[in-house]
Amino acid sequence: MKYSKYILWIGLAFMIALSFYLSYLIWASPANKDQSLVEETEDSQTQDQQEIIAASEVFLPLKTVYLNDDNAQASNTESLLEDLQTNIAQSTFGSLDVQSYNSDEGLVEQMELSQGIEMDYAASFPLESYNDFFDMDLPIEGNEEENFTFQIIQVDFERDQIRFINKDEQLIATADIQSSLADVQDVLKEDSIDWYDVVKDEQLDYFTYFNEEPVKLRKFSYIASSRPYTVFRDSFFTNPNNLRSNEDTEDLNIYDGSESMVIAPDDQTVDFQGAISQDENFDKYTDSYQYIRNLGTSYGSIRFLDSMQNTIDYHIFVEGFPVFSDNDEGKFSVDFSEAGQDSQRSVEIQANLNMIQVPIPSDSEVEVPSGRTVLEDLYYVGADSDKISDLVVGYHWENIEDTGVVDLEPNWYVQYDDTWYNSEDLMQHLQESED
Template identity: 25%
Template sequence: MRNNWIGILLTIMVVLSMALSAIVWISPYHFEHRGEDGSRNEQQTTSQSMQDIYLPSTIIHTKGDGSQQFLYDQPRNLMLTIKESLRNWQLRSGRRISSNSSGNYLSYLRHDNSLLLSYPATVPLTIFNDSFNASLSTDRISRVNHIVLPLNDSHHIYLLSDDHFQVYRINVRNMQIAAIKKAMKGGHHFSVDHKIVNNRPFVTYPNGVKLPEFAYRITTANVDNISQSLMNNSRKGNINSQTEGDVTTYSDSPSRHLNYNHKRGTLDYEHYMGQDQHYSYQSIFGHLYERLSKSTISLDSLRYDAYNSGSKTITYRSYVENFPVFNDDGYGEVRVQLSTEGVERYHFSRYSLQVPLPVDKHWTRLPSSAVVFNELHNSNHMKDITGLRVGYRWQSNQSDKTVTLTPTYYVHYRGNWVDYQTLTK
């Protein structure tokens, strides 16, 4: 009898193992983030690949009647499904079909029966090529902001660049979208629309937005380990440290040092390479990712978020459910710079969102974008606004082991993303 029970238990364990393996194979990304009961599970500790960290951050479905819906939290990870599908398509030559026409550009942002994939900021074509296994020529197309995937056209996709409102039609062979349509089912959505505001394309929210709060456990990195890794030094005694006020400086040579701000929990690393570093726009994204991936800085929840061409700086930011996370002290954000003078700089914090926690659903209702724009007009700030997005606010408190993320609108104001309420009070 005992042997029979053992055999039955072993059979059950094998079946459960096979079932879990199938779930992970079908939807690996989503399985890392949310359990079957809606609670959130700990993410894997492996770093994201360059293909994934530079993926578009938002997906908008335009229906046949022209209405648009922002999609998020699909049971199957829609962005990864699109990525894997697109990598199997054969993208042929492309040509520009529109330029310098905001009206035409808007019509493609609202293309009927399509999915619009949008990057949070411009990326070079080389990044698109790497993520989607394409080999389009950078001689014809330089920058990409949006990808339009028609759901009723098996021969073309469109690449859009906000720079001069350029639209490129790309010929496609072997375009299969059945898996994409299947992954679109379920999940959540809210109404959006595209408009041209201050001569820039905006996503607007005509009916406002209702979103839940999220809770995360915070992981605190060990500063000594960070200094050892960044300075490639396995012998702790060879790294000198000196504290002045709230800042401790770690250094192993005159050319390399790490400043740790105890009060804010942020770190600034500088490495004087000793030679000029010249990377083209098409190559610097890959180079800075490679440098960052060799550090101990966790890339798990980070996504590409911005590029400053003047300072050659890329910002990577934490995201939850396709929404960016913002913090006044820079928590959940990594900035990487490679100056033309040969100085490599990192700015980041000890604190990162690591373990999602189950919480009672507290929902926040955000007003319509029309209300937001009116308030910005009344405060005389609207003329300086160049972007609008929904994000999550991370309130700084170093003593907390967990954090609650609250949704709000962020506007791009004079080069920075800020909570719109700071401009309308």
């Protein structure tokens, strides 16, 4: 018994010491780690290359709104969006009919929906790409339909129709759904969906549903790390096995003929320069996806957020919401431009090696104000309604100094004059402009 007591105390002391050591590894090591660039083993390269992201995951709409008579609820749950898209894609469609309207009021009147769902994008999306990415069987024929873009999808349960709405050009493309919508309706009844009540206020915005009351969303904390640069090398280069590098400078420069990549160790930024064949089949969505698809699941959920001119922006998403960062962590920007040669188009990809990796358990929540309130406040300080393209809830990436920890806090983000702003920062900017 006497020896057992000593053994017990020794074991307890060992467990306490081990606990302190593991805590040190988690908290101290990321903060004090060398900012040098990291390579990975051949085994992990092979594994990453096999984990290709499907286009149907990358190009999901941002959210869905479920309309049931006078009740409107919204959800950003990714599994719901995936299931809805899968079931819609299995439907049989009649021919498309494109109609134009002379005003927003006329367009909104044709969009009235009492039983059905509405899904939206933050940027205009090509109908032809949507048809391909989700393996649908829409009968797209003729130049008008092939070039049609939209921001909103509606599935009308009463009329058995699917509608694609271009709110900028006041167009609607409509097709009858000739198969049952029972599977789509059943998905909406699953218990695992996080719904929140929404309303539409046409005095503020004709097309957007907002949460009328503040909602509480989880605040997340993660231990951050840097992905090996070889993940980007193997994803972006045409022939990653035949490259040269220049390590005589502070930055790492990898190149091969017309392709090059510069990695800066201080801020972990990646800048890839390349070229693609310039032909009549160029599509910035499809061509940019060819680079993003090979990143695999290393970054979690990577999804399309917006597009401006010839630039496509992809972001990591957490719990169905996009992540924004002051240093563009978690963002992948793909830009196409003329290369000065008839047969080629230049490509530039900007990204960051930093990523969120190990979640830190927390029950902390943040109250997000109603979208209606945010929009009213923006107009009050002088925001131009013509410059507001979209308003979404996103997570702000905040690096906690000297800890290696990243906090993700939910905020409203506004796409204003082709730039994404935290709503509070935009309000301050507008107020200072007035002064």
